[in-house]
Amino acid sequence: MTQRRILVLFAHPSLERSEINSELLPAAQAHPSTTVVDLYAEYPDYRIDIDREQRRLCEHDVVMFLFPLFWYSTPALLKEWQDLVLEHGFAYGSEGRALAGKYFIAACSAGGAGYAYDAEGYNRFTLRELLRPLEQTANLCHMRYLPPFALFSSRTALKEGRLAAHREAFVGLLDQLSQGSLEDWERSEACTVNDSLTPGDSKGVAPS
Amino acid sequence: MTGLLLEAFVYLAAAVIAVPLAKRLGLGSVLGYLVAGVVIGPVLGLVGSEESVTIQHYAEFGVVMMLFLVGLELEPAMLWRMRSRLLGLGGLQVGLTASLFTAIAWQFALDWRTALAIGLLLSLSSTAIVLQTFQEKGLSRSEGARSAFSVLLFQDIAVIPMLALIPLLALPELAAHGAGHGDGGHHELSLVAGLSGWLYALVIIASIAGVIAAGHFLSRPLFRAIAATGLREAFTAAALMLVIGIALLMSLVGLSPALGTFLAGVVLANSEFRHELETDIEPFKGLLLGLFFITVGAGVQFAVLAEHIGLVLALTVGVILLKALLLFALAVVFRVRRADGWLFTLSLAQAGEFGFVLISYAAQNSVLPTDLVPVLSLVVALSMFLTPLLFIAFDRLVLPRYAANEEQRDADVIDEQGTVIIVGIGRFGQIVNRMLRANQVPTVVLDRNPQQIDNMRQVGIKSYFGDATRPDLLHAAGIEDAALVVIAMDDQDQAVELTRQLKHARPGLKVLARAYDRGHLYALRDAGADWVVSETYHSALELSKHALRGLEYHPFRAEKLAHAFDLAETRGRDALYEEWLGKDEGERYGNSFQTLFLELEEALERLMITDRDDGHDRGERGWTPPPPHYTDSLKD
CATH class of the missing domain: 3.40.50.720 (NAD(P)-binding Rossmann-like Domain)
Structure with a gap:
């Protein structure tokens, strides 16, 4: 099959202090199937070019949000991007079928440990549950939603030397998205796709 | 010389005493001028009819200047916006009123041409009184005043064709009679005295074309050159020269000076010098127009009034009633409602200053028999005298009735930005x-x-x-x-x-x-x-932002730093301002100011570059990650 084109929408408002995403960003940029957009670099004043963003969406088969989880959601500019770019008549509504059939995946880093994202943990919900707004957004846009890719306990990942493995898993994710079969993921109700990518990164797996 | 000074003093003193008094009593300045005229003229006899002729010439110049200013106001764009009211309200008012009075005058067995002249002159209202009063009472922006203004504007324009029409109405028997006693002695300078009719028409067309062309092509370079000198008096002199020059030219060729300056005003309405011209002419106009009203008052002939008191009063009341009736009908048709409709009706019911102009012009042109002139003048003057009373009636009787609706009406009026x-x-x-x-x-x-x-x-x-x-x-x-x-x-x-x-x-x-x-x-x-x-502040800040980006700062970081800078600058500006305020002229930028300035610069620097140990900095609080083990405290 032909390779899928991946649009990586990267949003980090403080890249100079980033430990995880600053590692993933170059990996995404180096991948042959991706187009990477650093949203905070392109729109530091929040004046998003809607037409250009919609054109980009049309030119790709997979849409990935790459971001640090802020208050169980995306950073503000990425939310602004959703509010402006996913227009009625373009992304949804009776005429809005521009995104139909495309894949959507969220790749994020979270401060809390994996076990905190659980009904028993202090976050009380799984990451997948917390990202339901994105899931339903994709659904309403007739997109195929994939479980999120995540790094937990992100503030200690660098010190504990988990970064290299995470980066490797991320590249594996990009490979899978560009040319692997996505049918299993699409049907999966798993909390994350991490399990099927990185057997070594035990911390990334949310224990049940 | 002494005579002239004395006369000027009498007029000015009368105005100075009567106008504030009239305003005090809520009568408006126009009535003040009129009363002042009556007092110094017929009552005290301080000014006789002899000198008044000279003064009257100056006073009529007030009307000329007013028309120049009216012309200046006539921007094509504004006229276009007002077109329906101007033509509808104004046209119907002038047309219907003139027809009605013509018919009535004709019924009194006057010649139809005389009747038509009377109809025309009575159809006009007093722009000077009405606009002045609106302004004084702060009514200018109300719906009623705007409707009245469009009617007045139409009338002011209609005067021009009326002035052209009147000579054509000359009665042959009067003309033959009038040629003999004519202007009795005082010889007006004229360029066209001996010309044949054909040549005369040519001269008139040439002068009007000249005024328009000069206004259009010559005035700009002239005004620009004078403006470049930066001398205010020179500009005022030029403005006066323009108005007087045109008035002179028009008198020389036997046309109405008012017509000429009105045209010049229209030509200059779109000029960049319009407001400056207005400003320069306005005080002269105000003063001379005041003089005009005084002469109207001084010119009241009590002998004639006493002789025909019944007739004059009946005619005046009749004129006001009929005009008001027509105006009220128009207000209903054009949906000028409630208090506005009454304002429209009461404000325009008088005859106007152009009535005097038309009376004397018609008399000169053998359209009006001379015995009618003083009676008509009295009717016009009296109706003007009564106008302030009508405004008082509006204030006392009409407004209270609609007072409850006042707020609602105001909301309607202030619709434009x-x-x-x-x-x-x-x-x-x-x-x-x-x-x-x-x-x-x-x-x-x-x-x-x-x-x-x-x-x-x-x-x-x-x-x-x-x-x-x-x-x-x-x-x-x-x-x-x-x-x-x-x-x-x-x-x-x-x-x-x-x-x-x-x-x-x-x-x-x-x-x-x-x-x-x-x-x-x-x-x-x-x-x-x-x-x-x-x-230069914001453009410099913008450039510095791009300078940081040029140094490979992330664009959003540069953005944030600029925000932080702006915040610090705004705060520092306030502190420096307070420091500056507290000092006298000489020491404003003295030591303490400099010390404070340097302190603020240091604070700014700290704000920009100092990161706290844990990765938080002071200037840029946004989006710093929590400390590495922050989750420890969350677990329970």
Whole structure:
């Protein structure tokens, strides 16, 4: 099959202090199937070019949000991007079928440990549950939603030397998205796709 | 010489005493002038009819100037906006009233031509009294006043064809009779005395074309040259010269001076010098028009009045009643409702000053028999006398009835956005103007540089030449109705002075100003400007942002740093301003100011570069990650 084109929408408002995403960003940029957009670099004043963003969406088969989880959601500019770019008549509504059939995946880093994202943990919900707004957004846009890719306990990942493995898993994710079969993921109700990518990164797996 | 001085003194003294008194009693200045005239004329006999002739000539010049100003106001765009009311209300008012009075006069067995002249002259109302009163009572913006204004405007324009028509109505038997005693001795200078009719027509057409062409092509270079000298008196002199010159030319060829200056006014209505001209002519007009009303009062012939008192009173009341009836009908048809309808009806029910002009003109042209002249003049004068009383009736009887609806009516009236006056249309003002214009905010642009105004006009931006520090010019530009004023002129001292003046005249008016540098900014703020910006501040900040990006700073980081800088600068500016305020002129930038300035610079630097140990910094609080083990405290 032909390779899928991946649009990586990267949003980090403080890249100079980033430990995880600053590692993933170059990996995404180096991948042959991706187009990477650093949203905070392109729109530091929040004046998003809607037409250009919609054109980009049309030119790709997979849409990935790459971001640090802020208050169980995306950073503000990425939310602004959703509010402006996913227009009625373009992304949804009776005429809005521009995104139909495309894949959507969220790749994020979270401060809390994996076990905190659980009904028993202090976050009380799984990451997948917390990202339901994105899931339903994709659904309403007739997109195929994939479980999120995540790094937990992100503030200690660098010190504990988990970064290299995470980066490797991320590249594996990009490979899978560009040319692997996505049918299993699409049907999966798993909390994350991490399990099927990185057997070594035990911390990334949310224990049940 | 002494005689002239004495006479001038008598007139001025009468005005000075009577006008404030009349205003005090709520009668309006026009009635004050009229009464003053009656007192110094027929009552005290201080001024006889002999000298009054000379004075009357000056006074009539007030009417000439008023028409020039009316012409100046007649912008084509405004006329177009008013077209339905102007033609509908105005046209019907003049047409119906003139027809009615013509028919009545004809019924009194007058010749139809005389009857027509009477009908025409009675159809007019008094622009001078009515507009002046609206202004004094603050009614100008009400619906009723606007409707009245469009009717008055139509009348003022209609005077021109009337003046052209009257000579054609000459009665042959009167003409034969009148030629003999004519103007009895006083010989008017005329260029056209001996010309044949054909040649005369040619001269008239040539002079009118000359006025239009000169107004259009010659006045601009002339005014621009004078404006470039920067001498105010020179400009005033030129404005007066223009009006007097045109009036002279028109008299020389036997046309109405009012017609000529009116035309010149229309030609100059679109000129960038319009507001400056208005400002220069206005005081002369006001004074001379006052004089005009005094002469009207002084000219009341009590002998005639006593002889025909019944007839004159009946005619006056009849004229007012019939005019009011027609006006009321028009108000109903054109849906000028409630108090506005009454204002419209009562304000226009009198005959006007042009009535006098038409009476004397018609008499000269053998249209009116001489025995009718004093009676008609009395009717016109009396109806004008009664106008302030009608306004009082409006205030006392009509307004209270609609007082409950007042708020509702006001809400209807203030439907339009106020204008923004932009003073100084250089590089800075242009951007402000474009932004506002693009958002359909009406702007009035003033600048002292004729070249700049010229450039603006070439790209279709409405702008006017003028020195904005003259209070009267701002008045002409509509400062009363302005929503806010933007001060973007180059001269720093004048900018401060203007801010002070504006805030003094209208403390509620918003003034936004551009400062040249720090000191100028403080001075503007001290003068009361609501918002001040240094002209280079934001562009410099923008450039510094791009400089950081050029140094490989992440664009959003550069953005945040600029925000932090701006915040610190704003705070520091306040502190420095307080320091500056507390000091006298000489030591404003002395040691303590410098110390404070350096302190603030250091604080700024700390704000920008110092990161706290844990990765938080002071200037840029956003989006710093929590400390590595922050989750430990969350677990329970």
